[in-house]
Amino acid sequence: MKSIFVGNLPWSATNEELEQKFSEFGEVKSARIINDKMTGKSKGFGFVDMDDDAAQKAIAALSGAKWGDRELTCNEARPKEDRPRKDSGRDRY
DNA sequence: GTTGAGCGTT
Numbered sequence: 001m002k003s004i005f006v007g008n009l010p011w012s013a014t015n016e017e018l019e020q021k022f023s024e025f026g027e028v029k030s031a032r033i034i035n036d037k038m039t040g041k042s043k044g045f046g047f048v049d050m051d052d053d054a055a056q057k058a059i060a061a062l063s064g065a066k067w068g069d070r071e072l073t074c075n076e077a078r079p080k081e082d083r084p085r086k087d088s089g090r091d092r093y
Numbered sequence: 094g095t096t097g098a099g100c101g102t103t
Contacts, residue, residue, distance in 0.1 A: 003100090003101090005099085005100055005101090007097095007098075007099055007100080008097080008098085008099090011096085011097095032101070032102070032103090033101095034100085034101050034102075036101095036102085037095095037096095041096080042095090042096055042097075043099080043100085043101080044096085044097055044098075044099075045097095045098085045099060045100070045101085046101085047100075047101055047102090070097095073098095073099085075100090077100060077101080078100055078101095080100090080101075
């Protein structure tokens with residue numbers, strides 16, 4: 001399974017729509033759109049978890065695809081380990 | 094109620 005970074009999403013985009021659009025290219029394990037204004041600012045992007053080959057196909061297919069009037073940006077998401085949100089490595093120090 | 098370059102929450 002690989003994580004796909006989907007950007008340039010419309011403000012009206014939903015997780016279900018993203019999942020549906022990606023599910024037609026492969027099995028979507030999970031799809032979430034980060035669009036939270038309360039906790040911070042508008043994200044406007046989402047993340048889709050799919051199989052490796054499915055993710056590649058989805059990226060190649062939806063990369064540059066148009067969501068209504070906007071062009072989608074699909075790329076492989078960065079490892080979450082690169083962005084420690086919680087105490088990663090509590091046994092240290 | 095708004096905005097638009099980017100990499101995430103339960």
